Amino acid sequence: MGLFGKKKIASGVDTTTEAANTPDKVQPYAALGLKDDEYARIREILGRRPSSSELAMYSVMWSEHCSYKSSKIYLRQFGEKVTPEMNKNLMVGMGENAGVVDIGEGWAVTFKVESHNHPSYIEPFQGAATGVGGIVRDILTMGARPIAVMDQLRFGEPSNPDTARVVHGVVDGISFYGNCLGLPNIGGETVFDKVYQGNPLVNALSVGALRHEDLKLAKASNPGDLVILFGARTGADGIGGVSVLASETFDSTGPAKRPAVQVGDPFAEKVLIECCLELYAAQVVAGIQDLGGAGISCATSELASNGGAGMRVQLQDVLKRDESLTPEEILMSESQERMMGIVPKKDFKKFKAIVDKWEVEFSVIGEVIAEDRLYINWGHEEIVNVPPRTVAHDGPVYERPVAFPSYQDALNNDSVHAHGLFRQNDNASELAAQLVQIVSSPNQADKGYITNQYDRYVGGNTALAQPDDSGMIRVSEETGLGISLATDANGRYCYLDPYQGARLALAEAYRNVAVSGATPVAVTNCLNFGSPENPEVMWQFKQATAGLADGCLELGIPVTGGNVSFYNQTGDVAIHPTPVVGVLGVIDDVARRIPSGWQDAGHNIYLLGTTKDELDGSVWSEVVHSHLGGRPPVVDLAYEKQLAEALNAASEQGLLASAHDLSEAGLAQAVVESVLRFGMGARIWLDEIQQRDGVDRTCALFSESTGRVLVSVGREDDVKFVGLCEARGIPVLRIGVTDNSGELEIQDVATWQLNDLRGAHEATLPELFG
Amino acid sequence: MPKIIVEVMPKEVLLDPAGKSVMNALHRKGHSASKKSDITAVRIGKRIELHFDREITDKDLADAREIGESFLSNGVIEDVVKISSEN
Amino acid sequence: MPKIIVEVMPKEVLLDPAGKSVMNALHRKGHSASKKSDITAVRIGKRIELHFDREITDKDLADAREIGESFLSNGVIEDVVKISSEN
Amino acid sequence: MKIGVVTFPGTLDDRDAARAVRLAGGEAVSLWHADTNLHKVDAVVLPGGFSYGDYLRCGAIAAQAPVMESIIKAANGGLPVLGICNGFQVLVESHLLPGGLIRNEHQHFICRDQKLIVESNTTAWTNEFELNQEITIPLKNGEGGYIATDETLKRLEGEGLITFRYKEVNPNGSMNDIAGLRNERGNVVGLMPHPEHAVEPGFGPDTTVAMRSGVDGLKFFTSVINSLVNA
């Protein structure tokens, strides 16, 4: 018998009175994902058994996804490992829908990345589409106009037949939803690895801009204000999609078999965005919350809890798509494109005029009350009577067991050297073949097949987008003030060393922002891991969060928010730990942004930073040797900071014609991308790198040492630029020159026609998925 | 020309944004004025024709059902509501 | 539930790239292996359901044809191929 | 010069189109889909986007909007009207231009910097181009495949109504490489690529001179202002 089976419907809903009168009634809390002690705590809080509606609310809100019960104790350090200086520009920190950063001139920016991994495996198109929709609503909720999106994708092996299904669905879904919302897609990540085969990762980031005074918070604090649900109607889709509550808990004799998938309507969301922005401008909402995971359960309890008040709600006043919905289902439905607004009574008329103009449906479902209690009625029957805080914020907190992985030492000892992969005096033709093999491998190949399905122009403010290192958007048309965003994560590095891996992701995103000419100011993250119930996974999580928090402290930029996605595994096999780190930068005038490729002949090419023998975990070890072991590259964040400052100074003085960071596949990849960006030829020599840094050609080409950037400089700025680097202690070495030859020559290795290289770099994904 | 017609609709319980937007348009337009409000919902699905240059057999129909369910529709969000043939 | 079903197909003389791409995929997949090549063309149109909460009248059907031809299809590129009702 | 920019629910590029009008020296006037009043504008731009979600057929629902009644009437009277992408689809659904636009041949949305050839420079919106000039304009659409019957195509070719043709790459399978059309009178022009995304240095398509510096789209808007001044 299911939880909300027919019998109960026929005999009426399970009220709070009934709950008080039938203390011994057996409740299927376990099927809803609650542990014995959690259920006992609910009974203790309420002083009785919960009604079925209350049980539904607690179960979704106390799920891992909503309550962060396994991660909370680790996420705290993002708020603790900070200096006052770091928080100086933080208008809203962690814990709200999204962090808000003051970027100057009266402008603020809010940004966040979130996962939609599991839904995107079941139904890739809708899963990915609604992932975009959800994160955009988070941004909208802060009072901001969403201005761009990004997507971080991890797929299984390209050759596996199921991968194409997921790639097509996910990319189509993001394209469909993001394009239809009118938000430029300004970047992301695409990685293929067999560890993601049964558990692809679909993370989506959105960023929005607002004037300082327009900041909105999700709270209901003034008694008498109206609680209004507006946007799409509530339907049966997505019930339990977010939590451990699966559709099977509704048995076939129940109202209906409810699907866990949600269907997105980007048109409705676009209208909702414009409608909300008009509501904000008219100053008629006192508080607002989007409906995402846990639907009305989440919105009502969080608004009330955040505002230190309570709420009285009449659930029958919710507009439904399907009249057969039970109260429990209404509370849990994750139907998309809905918002909950708190509107003072005196402003209701204005509110109504605006939503009517946009043809957005709404209903007043309740009222804010002074008492900190959430009462929900179904007609005359009271079905929920709880302290909102206990639902929204006082969920369980776990200190899960942590164990150093049994495989870890062996893995770290199995370096490229130990494995005998590393050979001195590698011959030229072999290196040349490896270079082509690498730049045409699915992870290093051009991502145009995907990114060309995304609108990067809409809005007319896109200053940089794919394939550049970061995405950049103009915020102020008057002054050119803008922001830059990059995200990174390297699951292979994190598997080898989650602490370093997280710092490496941070360093790379930071560098990607810096090479665009912007100053990094804030961090967001989406922590994708396996099951928290596995102590070895928990160790990875603990290490990665510590690495990220320590790294942010060293760089002096705060984490403003983020998201945790656990249970990313197939059977017992977890994905590589994949903490996606996003860095936000600010630039005073996007007109001075730095291109990532070479566009003028006769410019000198400089390599900033030094190259070490660091091939463990590299693309070279993966693509050429199918090997993963050893330790990831070291990262020196103090130096990264200096490097960023040097780039910024050079950019401000207009010395840089281009800058491109070195990361996966090292110099080889960066050089190929730089020649192909605008089709400018180049001649590169490696011998001075080899001599200065004491590395061989394989390392010079493919080592993934951090802190390196490839820049091109016009002859007239040469002396000044080199002087600037030397004065700041940045190793600088001229390694080549651009030319109109239509060729890339890497001396003593090979010469390629750019067209051939382009063919190799661009054909891979279309051949696999086109 | 002989053909099999496979008809696919979005699942009843799921949102059908296309249908919703068409219904709103019909209501706005006051199409078929008198009874516009009598249309309570619009749902939009697909009609897929498989053409043959020969007569259609029972085996073809069975195959079409298989293709319809495994490929032409997405069982997570759609249902094959009808398979018919015209000779 | 009573409904009128309006079926719309791309005009025969015009390209139907969606249909073509489905046909290619079917052939690639070797779906219904034996006679895959017996499917000579695939065409993809729409099946639009208009739901009513009452019985459907002849007038409704006439209205549906009008809506179907003026709005649910674009006569330049599509044809309404069938209008039927279910009560 | 007042140029109206229409906003339907789901329109996306209205703010971009208004910016383009301003950069060309005109005054942008916002027109609302539910309002039949054209506020005495001298020309109208139907911008890109997904009006009403573009769910039935692109542009089909928008074509029925109150503002379109006024625009159709005014266009038949000679008012310059430019339909960009979704706006082109609306013009086609309103029968101001012939043919239809369907899902791209490769079935994907595509965003790219697209080369075009200007094949007619006697319209209100193209008079500042050279005949057969090559221009680069961003293109982004999922349903941009132009189709028409043979008879219509023959007429379009014969009467010189094809205004823009794709060069090098036909991005969506359009018949005869058609990227844009005009009416006989030359006041109504529709095209799939987005001239409003090539009007401001730094935010347009790449050129050989500098990243994102292409401004070929600006001429659409200066053309119409020019033709209005000289009218």
Ligand SMILES: Nc1ncnc2c1ncn2[C@@H]1O[C@H](COP(=O)(O)OP(=O)(O)O)[C@@H](O)[C@H]1O
């Ligand atoms: N799924 C995606 N969505 C949007 N942009 C993407 C996606 N995947 C890759 N990109 C873009 O392609 C370019 C190359 O990606 P990548 O090689 O991962 O960059 P980097 O090494 O600088 O992090 C970047 O501009 C990146 O933003």
Ligand SMILES: [Mg+2]
């Ligand atoms: Mg980079």
